[in-house]
Amino acid sequence: MASITxxxxxxxxxxxxxxxxxxxxxxxxxxxxHKIIGVQYMAVALFFFIVGGTLAMLIRWELLTPNLDVVxxxxxxxxxxxxxxxxxxxxxxxxxxxxxxxxxxxxxxxxKDMAFPWLNAFAFWLIPPAGILLIGSMLVGAPESGWTQYxxxxxxxxxxxxTLAALSIxxxxxxxxxxxxxxxxxxxxMRPAGMGWWQLPLFCWATLATxxxxxxxxxxxxxxxxxxxxxxxxGTSFFDAGNGGDPQLWQxxxxxxxxxxxxxxxxxxxxxLSEVLATHARKPVFGYKMVxxxxxxxxxxxxxxxAHHMFTSLxxxxxxxxxxxxxxxxxPTGIKIFSWLxxxxxxxxxxxxxxxxxxxxxxxxxxxxxxxxxxAAIPFDIHVHDTYFVVSHLHFVLYGGSVxxxxxxxYHWFPKITGxxxxxxxxxxxxxLTYVGFFFSFFPMNFAGMLGMPRRVAYYLPEFQSVNTxxxxxxxxxxxxxxxxxxxxxxxxxxxxxxxANPWRALTLEWATTSPPPSTNFxxxxxxxxxxxxxxxxxxxAYLDDIDKRFGVGEDVPVPRPAVQPAASxx
Amino acid sequence: xxDINHTTEGHSKEAAHDHHDQFTFLGRTFPFPxxxxxxxxxxxxxxxxVSLSQVPRGDLGHxxxxxxxxxxxxxxxxASLVVWFYMHLNKDSxxxxxxxxxxxxxxxxxxxxxxxxxxxxx
Amino acid sequence: xxxxxxxxxxxxxxxxxxxxxxxxxxxxxxxxxxxWLYLASEVVIFATMIGVFIVFRFHNPEIVQRVHKETNILLxxxxxxxxxxSSWAMVMGLREIQRDNRQGLIRWFGLMCILxxxxxxxxxxxxxxxxxxxxxxxxxxxxxxxFGMRFYAPTAFHGVHVIIxxxxxxxxxxxxxxxxxxxxxxxxxxxxxxxxxxxxxVWIILFTMLYLV
Ligand code: HEM
Ligand SMILES: [Cu+2]
Numbered sequence: 012m013a014s015i016t017x018x019x020x021x022x023x024x025x026x027x028x029x030x031x032x033x034x035x036x037x038x039x040x041x042x043x044x045h046k047i048i049g050v051q052y053m054a055v056a057l058f059f060f061i062v063g064g065t066l067a068m069l070i071r072w073e074l075l076t077p078n079l080d081v082v083x084x085x086x087x088x089x090x091x092x093x094x095x096x097x098x099x100x101x102x103x104x105x106x107x108x109x110x111x112x113x114x115x116x117x118x119x120x121x122x123k124d125m126a127f128p129w130l131n132a133f134a135f136w137l138i139p140p141a142g143i144l145l146i147g148s149m150l151v152g153a154p155e156s157g158w159t160q161y162x163x164x165x166x167x168x169x170x171x172x173x174t175l176a177a178l179s180i181x182x183x184x185x186x187x188x189x190x191x192x193x194x195x196x197x198x199x200x201m202r203p204a205g206m207g208w209w210q211l212p213l214f215c216w217a218t219l220a221t222x223x224x225x226x227x228x229x230x231x232x233x234x235x236x237x238x239x240x241x242x243x244x245x246g247t248s249f250f251d252a253g254n255g256g257d258p259q260l261w262q263x264x265x266x267x268x269x270x271x272x273x274x275x276x277x278x279x280x281x282x283x284l285s286e287v288l289a290t291h292a293r294k295p296v297f298g299y300k301m302v303x304x305x306x307x308x309x310x311x312x313x314x315x316x317x318a319h320h321m322f323t324s325l326x327x328x329x330x331x332x333x334x335x336x337x338x339x340x341x342x343p344t345g346i347k348i349f350s351w352l353x354x355x356x357x358x359x360x361x362x363x364x365x366x367x368x369x370x371x372x373x374x375x376x377x378x379x380x381x382x383x384x385x386x387a388a389i390p391f392d393i394h395v396h397d398t399y400f401v402v403s404h405l406h407f408v409l410y411g412g413s414v415x416x417x418x419x420x421x422y423h424w425f426p427k428i429t430g431x432x433x434x435x436x437x438x439x440x441x442x443x444l445t446y447v448g449f450f451f452s453f454f455p456m457n458f459a460g461m462l463g464m465p466r467r468v469a470y471y472l473p474e475f476q477s478v479n480t481x482x483x484x485x486x487x488x489x490x491x492x493x494x495x496x497x498x499x500x501x502x503x504x505x506x507x508x509x510x511x512a513n514p515w516r517a518l519t520l521e522w523a524t525t526s527p528p529p530s531t532n533f534x535x536x537x538x539x540x541x542x543x544x545x546x547x548x549x550x551x552x553a554y555l556d557d558i559d560k561r562f563g564v565g566e567d568v569p570v571p572r573p574a575v576q577p578a579a580s581x582x
Numbered sequence: 583x584x585d586i587n588h589t590t591e592g593h594s595k596e597a598a599h600d601h602h603d604q605f606t607f608l609g610r611t612f613p614f615p616x617x618x619x620x621x622x623x624x625x626x627x628x629x630x631x632v633s634l635s636q637v638p639r640g641d642l643g644h645x646x647x648x649x650x651x652x653x654x655x656x657x658x659x660x661a662s663l664v665v666w667f668y669m670h671l672n673k674d675s676x677x678x679x680x681x682x683x684x685x686x687x688x689x690x691x692x693x694x695x696x697x698x699x700x701x702x703x704x
Numbered sequence: 705x706x707x708x709x710x711x712x713x714x715x716x717x718x719x720x721x722x723x724x725x726x727x728x729x730x731x732x733x734x735x736x737x738x739x740w741l742y743l744a745s746e747v748v749i750f751a752t753m754i755g756v757f758i759v760f761r762f763h764n765p766e767i768v769q770r771v772h773k774e775t776n777i778l779l780x781x782x783x784x785x786x787x788x789x790s791s792w793a794m795v796m797g798l799r800e801i802q803r804d805n806r807q808g809l810i811r812w813f814g815l816m817c818i819l820x821x822x823x824x825x826x827x828x829x830x831x832x833x834x835x836x837x838x839x840x841x842x843x844x845x846x847x848x849x850x851f852g853m854r855f856y857a858p859t860a861f862h863g864v865h866v867i868i869x870x871x872x873x874x875x876x877x878x879x880x881x882x883x884x885x886x887x888x889x890x891x892x893x894x895x896x897x898x899x900x901x902x903x904x905x906v907w908i909i910l911f912t913m914l915y916l917v
Contacts, residue, residue: 126734192741196734199677227685230745231692234752238857246842247853249756254842255850260696260759264752267692314688326700617799621792628788632781635916639769650917657912661905668795668901670894675733678740685744689751696755697762 030430030525041136043128044530048135049114050428052106055138059102060493062146066095068490071452071483077473088469089155090172094145096158097176100276101183102142104413108279109134109190111420112218114428116194118521118528119212121203121537126196130189137186144179148172157467159265162250162258166242174243177236184229184236187275191225194218203520206539212519213302213543217282220306221275224313228271235264259324266317274313276409278306280416281347284369287419288351290517291366292358295544298350305343305350312340322392330389337387344380348373363515364438365422368415371446375411379404382457397467400460406453418445418496425500426514430526431507432565437499441492448489455482511565513558518551519543523558620667624660631656732891739895743902750906753858757914760854767851774837777915783826784911787866790819791904794897804887806880813877816900820870827863831856855914862910865903872896 038050070091073081082088113131117124125131148154152170156162165173198219202211238249239261248254250261289296296302318325318333325333351373360366382404386392395401418441425433455478460466464475471479513522521528523537545551605614631653639649666672671679761768793816800808839852876896879885885893 127738130738188742188745192738192745195741196738200730200734200737226681226741226745227688227748230748231752234749237749237753237861238756241853241857247857248842249853249857257759260756263692263696329699617792617795621788624788625785628781628784631912631916632777635772635777646917653912653916657908660908664791664901664905664908668791668904669898674736678737681737681740681744682747685747689748689755693751693755693758697759 030527031529033429033527041132043124043132045113045117045125045128045131046428046528046532048131049110049112051135052110052113052138055142056103056107056110057497059098059106059142061497063095063098063103064490064493066091066098068487070095071486073469074471074479075483077471077476077479079469082469085469086153086155089157089467090149090153092467093154093157094149094176097145097154097180098142099409100158100272101180102138102145104276104409104417105183105187106138107417108221108276108413109187111214111283111417111424112190112194112221112279115424115521116197116215116218117201118427118524118532119215119519120197120201120206121520121523121533121539122197122201123531123533125193126201127193131193134186134189134193137182137189141179141182141186144175144182148175148179151175159269160239160261161265162239162242162256162261163252165239166250171243174240177240177243181233181236181240184233187225188229191222191229194222195226198222203536203539205541209300209303210539210541210543211303212282213285213296213299213306214279214282214519216303217278217280217285217306220310221278223307224271224275224278224310228268228275228314231264232268232272235261235268259321262321262324263317266320267314270317270320271310271313273408274309276413277416278309280372280413280420281306283416283420283423284351284372285354286517286519287365287369287416287423288354289544289546290423290515291363291369292355292360293546294354294358295542295546295548296350297353297356298346299544301346302350305346308343309340312336312343316340319387319392322389323396334387334389338384341380341384341387348377348380363422364433364435364442365419367439367442368419368422371442372412372415372419375407375415375449378454379407379411382407395460397465398460399456399464399466402466403453403456403460406456410449410453415445418442421496421500423515424521425503426510426565427521427526427528429504429507430510431503431505432510432514433499433503433507437495437502441495441499444488444492444495448485448487448492451485452482452489455485509565511559512562513555514565516555518545518554525562616667620663624663627656627660732894735891735895736898739898743898746902746906750858750861753861754910754913757854757858760850761913761917764850767848770847771834771839771851771855772915775833779826779830779833780911780915783823783830784907786819786823786826787904787907790816790823791901793819794900798890798893798897801880801885801890801893802887806883806885809880809885809893810877813873813880817870817873817877820866820873824863824866824870827859858910859914862903862906865906869896869900869903872899 038047038054042048042051069081070088073079073088073091079085079088082091113125113135149172152172154160154165154173154176155169156164156173160173160177165177198211198215238247241247242249242251242256248256250256250258252258285296285302315336316333318329319337322330322333351369355370382400386395386401386404422433422438425431459475459478459482462475464471510526512525514526515522518540520537520539524533540551540554542548603613603615605612605616605619634649634653634656637649639647665682671682793812797809797812797816800806800812834852834855838846839848839855841852841856843849843852873896876893879892
């Protein structure tokens, strides 16, 4: 770089920028501002996280002993885990990721808003009614078929609640398709001058890959659910084997959607992780292009592995091809893991809460991924299919994976969203409790599973009691840890330290404006730095100093600032 | 792509007119009412299809016969005509084409899988 | 900079910042791209519904043949022509607005909406005929075992799309009447056109797949 790029073109009045004040009422009504919508998504998602978490606590309480004690009937237990799974996936992880996407994508692109602000708001407002439907479904002949909704459990053995749940998922699917269309158009057409595809922040890459999956996979679920609803209310029998239907059709259609969907749940988190690790380790992302490409590769290969969920029902000749594709898909995931390790290797790691959760993700996700590859091996899967081993795998990748990245994202971007820092001490408590609670909740499930404890049961053999007690107690710790974070958010919103524009001294564009950003995001059109992860680059100093000068720094900022505190060492 | 959004005066009404009444092939342009031409072609193909369907076909022992395949090919041609000329894929961005082709290939593979793989196989 | 704060910004300017691209060319490209992506997802959802029929056709060709023998192809052929013609009317209308002829647009679109409506009506007639010979949504044990639901679901789903299309067409006509379109601003017409042609394309496939093959 011959000349130094500075973040805001033609800015003359330094220090003039002043962050807007947020009012709660702005978030309670229809708004087309992507920042408000983003926060709305996140708040609703957090609410449903608590709902789903409460159900989980009830499940674990029930499983403290081999017999029924919390619930009176098997039906009630079935309802608990079915609604728990549906809520956590469709109302917590997916909307939460959409919330981050909405908040960050336009900012990272230096744009004023998404391509279709109205559509964006519409997509969000489909979520509350869908949530009400899903919760309401527990009251009327509850759904009892798990989040996978296999017939005949869903068609013949569940009540009207199953229909409501299906309608709710239908709405959520429409919402995420609309959101995804918006993301794709925004990312393709609204990049600023100076930001080619290879300067696109990795979170945007990941969101793009996710959005492509959503557009092509979610309609499978929509089609399948339509048929399921017809079976429930119109007297058809698409899935009823006794009446000329085919239950395996549902399994195929569901997994056409749902395997790609597990990447819908993890890819945005992986994008956030690249941002967090690079920023807090002060190093460029290792193998930036490979990370971007691997997101796309995952999106593509993700469509070819669905039948690994059906090893025990699929025609046997087809198992091996799906075993092979399932193992292949671990390759792009592995590329990402090595990129993250390479990124933090030798970096000046700052153990902020965001970074801790990032590192926590790395360790836990690898455990989950190894579990996945084990499951992809047919002989092994035949034994542990439908046991707690699978439950362990999916929680390692979804909790240890997606939820840990969400936590990292919250600690990283909360200052941008609210203008205040989260309390780091509470953050570390949160991390410690979550990490320990999580590990001891889900790792012992591997043993239970391999010894043959089936999933989705309320009664179990007495010899599993000890391991289940460990699991349940750890799960309660995990449950409590969530409230540490919620308390932290609550208290820091008003009393946290002022963050300033760029507390972490990060290079992506969302930091080149006030915290929170003004309604139009930027005062002038911002100029992206030529490398979004160019930490250590000489010019990046000047670029970051310019942001500090222009927008001011917060109180007691966690990152040394050469321009402000000449004594501290630079990046 | 050039004359779809003529937001400036540079593109006149004439351009819009041309867009329908000319047919460009191998770099050469012929005067031809494309929209109406395509419509007539669609009609002819449909008539052929329907007539074919009246040919006695005996018992379809299994899935498909020659006539069936011909009719499917005709249907694909008809669909492509509409997509190409009426939906302006001949002029618009290639990425629009991609967003049609990729999911189409995906679902063709999916439906073939569903048809061929025996149900309840285990 | 007081005008930057959320409370103080006049509503109009906030709406302007979030509501509209300033460059109409870019906006129309965005709209068309978004529509294509929406159609991409429609491809998949239609494929699931039609796929169910195709699988049935694959394994039970004799039942499908039996239905074909007992029904009259002329009615659906007429219906197919209605939709094809309406698609043609659609592009002709688009052509008129590209020439700044609003009346032309309204006239062609009127034709299109009428054709779409008649299509839906005839489909209803056809359903009644089928019901008359005994093809019900769910029948078991008679000679059309399992055909009904796999036939009605995709065709009805398509029919709903036609109805939505007609309503959307009326909406576009009304916009045209109010003078919202011109030769430099017709993205709204074009986007509706994409949808309507797509519904037509789905019918082309459905017609061959369900009625002829
Ligand atoms: C390394 C790549 C992965 C492989 C090879 C893999 C493989 C598998 C296999 C074979 C199963 C089926 C187990 C059974 O039911 O018998 C499974 C289940 C599951 N996987 Fe993975 N997986 C991988 C990564 C992931 C990721 C990244 C996620 C989510 C973010 C995920 C989420 C799930 C879920 C939710 C289930 C349980 C589905 C159910 O309820 O039955 N997996 N995985
Ligand atoms: Cu999978």
